[in-house]
Amino acid sequence: MKVFGIETPEPRYLTPFNPRQIPHFFTDVLIVGAGLGGLRAALAVDPRLNVLIACKDGREGSNSWHAQGGIAAVLDPEDDPENHVRDTLEAGGGLCDEAVVRSVIYEGPERIRELMAWGAEFDRVGDRLALGREGGHSHNRIVHANGDATGREVIRVLYDRVRQQPNVDIWEDTFTLDLLTWDGRCRGAMVWNHRHGRTLIWAKQTILATGGCGQLYRETTNPETATGDGMAMAFRAGAELRDLEFMQFHPTVLYIAGSARHLITEAMRGEGARLVDRHGYRFMFDYDPRGELAPRDVVSSAIVAQMEKTGHPCVYLDLTHLDAAQIRARFPGITKICEEFRLDLSRDRIPVRPGAHYMMGGVTVDLEGRTTVPGLWAAGEVTSSGLHGANRLASNSLLEALVYGRRAGQGASREALEMPDQYTVLPLANPPAPAPHEPLDLVDIRNSLKSLMWRSMGVRRVGDKMREALEDMERWCSYALLRQFTHPQGWELQNMLTIARLMVRAAIQREESRGCHYRLDFPEPKPDWQNRRITFRRSES
Structure with a gap:
């Protein structure tokens, strides 16, 4: 090129590798990634098949684990799936696949009820689910857990359930280097970990659930693991990628010297938090009639414009007009983080600015999670499914991972069951290149x-x-x-x-x-x- x-x-x-000199491992279904999409895929595989999950970190390393806001699904009798469809299409800027949108949204409530049946404890008001609202949504439809720790609760439930499956094994702290392809099909992957070095994993079917690429940006909400590995290895294997120009920037990321760039969930704005500039001026209505509840792209752009107007490196979230006890109960995680930097939500404004958050583009998949490479499936942020279009509607990401994780797991399972139990070590090799004299400063x-x-x-x-x-x-x-x-x-x-x-x-x-x-x-x-x-x-x- x-x-x-x-x-x-x-x-x-x-x-470099020579298959004769590297250990081999055989499985029916290989899943790369242990976030929400990967774990849900594993649970969808037929128990007669062996499943191996290879994940770069432990269960706390994925974006799913760090998700705060919640999962969007129509569970209120006063809401309607068509409202959710309309909100998603509007946020997507004319690039959503409407068939995909309808399919995911209409399946969503069933996936939430499934999580609850498995033990997920979502927040409640009395005997009803506490449904929040975030930017771009016309109704309250966001289920959340432990205030602002939805991802942890969902991953806890799925991870524990996966661990109970006798046909599923998990290799943590295992880096997947590349997909193995032969004769136009994906045949598994090559992985590495510090215990036994490189291993060739031969699989009948492979599912990518590796997450996004937010670490490409200096300002990001993403964990260290989000380096675009799955997208890159899929590209090298010949899979189609699309919509890569669409990286969503979360409007409100904590901006304090010395602090990690913690996401400040927009559920705070849903509860009434206001965005103000350095002078205390509430500026969002100058840019959009929806104010703080405008979609993320609108709010992010408005914040950048207001920062330029005021010559200040950030804006502020103001919650001082809200009930302090209620806010602390609703957002215990954020309250704790702010307290570490001597910020009191009841009297101090929170300094925020946009940061890279979620990639809408990725590996092209169909309605079942099938990529353009036979034998390779994908689910979650690593994909471009057509659900998000040019801009993700808040809290649709965990919903997509649940739905497509299940679909990819079912599809890979179905095709693996049709394949004979005959594994052949293929003559793949990558000879070593001449070693350069000058080392690279990778950092x-x-x-x-x-x-x-x-x-x-x-x-x-x-x-x-x-x-x-x-x-x-x-x-x-x-x-x-x-x-x-x-x-x-x-x-x-x-x-x-x-x-x-x-x-x-x-x-x-x-x-x-x-x-x-x-x-x-x-x-x-x-x-x-x-x-x-x-x-x-x-x-x-």
């Missing part, structure tokens, strides 16, 4: 990439800056992608570079503003771009 005259390598595998490249993405691919974008950024990325790719590393730090960097340059290329091509993709040089949406998608697929040439 040549971009701007720079020859860019496309490595097939990240590390420096990673930090440079994250800063570059924040400047050029942030909330507001300009074509010239993106093209300059792409030139820098291509230079880094020209020498970093050909290296063969022996540790996750190097493999993560290669995955981040692979996805970052595709994201920038997609954003350059989409010469309009739509959803969370906002270009100062093309500030309006174009009707002829409404149903157009930008796709990428690796060519062997």
Whole structure:
């Protein structure tokens, strides 16, 4: 591939290997990732089949675990699924697949009731579920747990249930380097962990549930594990990726020197919190009649504009007019974090600014979770299912992971049952490349990439800056992608570079503003771009 005259390598595998010298493991279904999508997929596999879950971290390492706000589903008799469909389509900016939207939303209540039957304890008011409202929703329909710790509760329930399944094994702290393909099909993956090094896992069917790529940005709500590994390995394996220009920025991320960039859930705004600037001015109604309850792309853009107007690095969430005891009970996690930095929600404003949060684009999947590579399925943030379009409606992400996790698990299970129990070690090999003399400062490249993405691919974008950024990325790719590393730090960097340059290329091509993709040089949406998608697929040439 040549971009701007720079020859860019496309490595097939990240590390050298000879199958005769590496341990082999055989399973019916391999699941990469132990977030909500991966765990739900495992529970959908027929108990007659063996399942292996390989996850980069433990159960607390996924974005699902860190999810605060909740899960969107129509459970109130006064609400209607069509309202949820309409809200999702409106937020999606004309790029949602309406059939997918309807399918997921109408299935949603059943998935919530299933979680409750398995032991999930969602917050209640008396004998009824406590349903919250977030930006873009026309009704209260967000189920939540322990105030602002919904992800922890859901993962707790699913992880414990998976552990009870005799046909499921979990390998934690295991990095998946690459998918193994032969004759156009996915045959499993190569993994690594510090205990036994590299292992070739041969599988009848493989499911990707690796999450997103928020760590590409300097300002992000994502955990350290979100480095786009699943998207990159799917791309190297020949799968189609699409919608990569659409990274959603959460409007309210805690902005305190020395603090991690903790997400401040927009459920706070749903409960009445106000956004004010450094002067105490409530500014959101200057930008949108919905005020603080406008969709995330609108609020993020408004915050950036107000920061520029005031020359201040952040804005503030103001809860001082709300009942302090009620707020502490509703948001115990955020209350505790703020207290560590001497902030009292009853009297202090919380400094916030946008941060990279959720990727709408990813591996293309159909209604069942099937990718364009036979034998490979995917669920959750690693995918582009068509549900979110150009901008995700709040709390639709956990819903999507539940629905598509189940579908991918069922589909992979069905096809694995039809395949014979005959495993053949295929003659795949990746010879070692000449070792370079000069070591790379991986931390420096990673930090440079994250800063570059924040400047050029942030909330507001300009074509010239993106093209300059792409030139820098291509230079880094020209020498970093050909290296063969022996540790996750190097493999993560290669995955981040692979996805970052595709994201920038997609954003350059989409010469309009739509959803969370906002270009100062093309500030309006174009009707002829409404149903157009930008796709990428690796060519062997």
